[in-house]
Amino acid sequence: MWNAALIEDLASADEAVQCAAEQALVRAGAAAVPALVDELCRTPPRVDRTVTGALLARIGAPAFTPLTDVMTRHRVRQVRRTARFALSWMRLDDLTPYAEALSHPDPRVRTQAAIGLRHAGARALPYATALLELLGDPDADVRRHAVAAVTALGPQAVPALLRIRAGGPGRCRLAALTALAGIDPAVIAERDRAALARLIRIKSRTEQPEPMRPCGTWLALPTTDQAAVLAALDLSDAQPVTLRLGTAAWWHDQHADAATMGHRLHARVFVTPAVDGWTLVFGLPTALAHATDPGSWSRAARDLCARLSARFGAAHLYGMACTDGWTVWCLAEHGTVLRYFEADGERCGPRHPAEEGFLLPGEQPDLPADAYAGVDPADPGAWAARRADLAERHAIPQTCHATDIAAATSADPSTFGPHTRMTGRAVLALTACGRAYGTAPGALEI
Template sequence: MDLFEALATGDGYEREAARVRLTAGGRTAVRPLLDELLNVNSPVKPWELERLLLKWIPEHAYDEVLTALAATRDEESRRRLSRVFSSFGTVDRYIEALSHPAASVRQSAAYGIQSACSVDFGREPNPDVDYAVLIDTLIPLLTDPDPEVAQRVMWVLTMLGPGALEPLRRVREQGPGRLRAPALSVLAALGGEEALSAADRAAVDRLIRIKLLDDRPRSLDVCFTSWIAVPGGDQRGIAELLGLYEARPATFELGLEVGAHDSHDGAEYGRVYVTPEVDGWTLVLGPWCSPTDEERAEEVLRVVTELSSRYGRAHAYYFGEQGGGSGWLIAENGTVVRRCRGTWSDKDAAYGLGDPLPEERAAFEESGEEEWADFAPYLAPELAAALAVSPFDLGPDTAVRGAGFVALTPYAREHGRPSSGAYAI
């Protein structure tokens, strides 16, 4: 039986014997194993070949894999070789490879460093690595001529812990100039606004104010979107009633970035983006606004009712475009008109208040009773567009008055300030 065929289809004894024979040649065994790994029609599972290279003959395989990775041109081969190369765990050699002329090698070396050295999610630092040397080697690659390498290095630096803060601050203060902008982004991603110097925070505030001069609306689609809609443009009054504080000017782009950050990886209730007046309405965007979130529903019911007492009407909506369902809450003159949740959950009925809206009834008739359960989870944007303003429909032609801002919510007073990161402005 052919050794690769035995490795793919043999019994336990035959596979083990094939592994021994395939790797017995040491360095001379690497090339046949790589050829088989790159053969998309091979009967052997790629992970089996990767294991032989990484666990059985790593001391012979590293240089051969690096050479093959540098020479390959097709994407599938590059992907397979990169997966092997970044799994050796040899940080010292990865540091050497960061200066390799092939971008594919530099990118894979950076990913190998990420895998071996990241302290994210509570992982302990690698005791065999001098993180100061590693960080000093990575920082110049923030302006690597290959954008994928530069992006990977940026991600890696955010995962190496607080030891990266001071070297990045030195770059901000002393240069070189080409590294100052990416260093600022990494600082923000690594430690949030608190990681920036007072001068940098002031510079960011100035940039936001400059951008606001010609800021134009854009769709505020953040996958899991929750918002409150209030007629008119009384931002100050809305913020006061909602208990918002520490308001800071924000462009539509910044509001979108904050909303996206706060809506993923667990809902962040401590912050919202308040739009300027858009087509006659003010929108408050953030998970804190969800009318049908199990933790927030009753509080949102209260504040939307109070808003409607002051402004005549107020709405709240939720929409999860990746199958997350819909929710809507309509209040007028201090009275709840309707609350509904459509998420395919047996808990949906518990959120029902009031009679279906005329728009709901029309949608029900259009979809039919049998299809309603699958139609309702996608209804929130349509209702918002019909009854108020949908954040998904904002664009250059939207009528705007004033400027938006980001603010903290009462939740942040009790549970701490939300984490922040590097956001587009």
């Protein structure tokens, strides 16, 4: 009965009452699990399921088996998802429940156990043998998370991974190579390096360009002389790669943990073959990477484009973020910046012809004052429907982004496909930071 009262207190509008109930339920431990699981499965719930799931995760081991049952058996997707979240983030001083779950017959449970051990990092070392066996799991999702968990063990897992690479079992060898790449690519055996180089050469012969999802900055230079581009940007140690691998490296570095990677975040760039006479460079040259505040970054971008355009006749910089509306472009010719535009940032130069027919980011169309009258701002569907109707009735232009400007001024990587004509080879090259600090570890798709 007391548990039921505490559950009701969790739904209270009084934050002090909520907090007291949470603390009491966590102190109760195993005794509180049945009531919390019942509330998690209740439809509709009285308490936000994320709150219930977080409390079960804090209680830890006593909630482990009940949560696995909910995750694998409950009919409501949101309930299963919350149970999965709670299993992944349990506060366990003793990791035995995760270790035992690695052999569970349901692959979803094995996956959550691997995720939990990955979060534990080096604390999971006593269970390394079981994790290594999971590298050969028949389920692809389990294998992927087992690789991540083994990678999180760090350098202490390297000897065992090298033994798997050398002597098997064969079903684990590819996953072991992936884990080694995530821990320290330098430890990969020369034989494996040679095999990867051969694979890259073979795939590059028949590879078709694919659309890229831009997130970060890239340069476009009107030249097919890749060596000149590398020299102008102080890039070295160029290694041939597939387009897919180069794209994966760019995406990986853009989303790596800045706190742990430091200068390795901008240690390499992806340089494409010539695309309709333009060479594209994805990543941050050192001059931009070391400009940390917005003002100095925009100045560095303009200076870089001006310098490169004096060498190649023109130089364009573009940038987009996959998580918000940030976008930027800088267009320079013969040593002079013609246009610089950054959403919510600096701008210089007159409107460029490539921007004609578009709204600029942040620019509002001229609409009647009552254009959105009667539309609930909290209803995104209704809001989008009204916006689409207004755009059609008032011929409102689309808002442009860097890819739109790139399409009009050089080459748009988001539209790459079998129709895209490329000549030459793709390479990954090191920046000055790459030469000094090495590159970010991680396996990349070939």
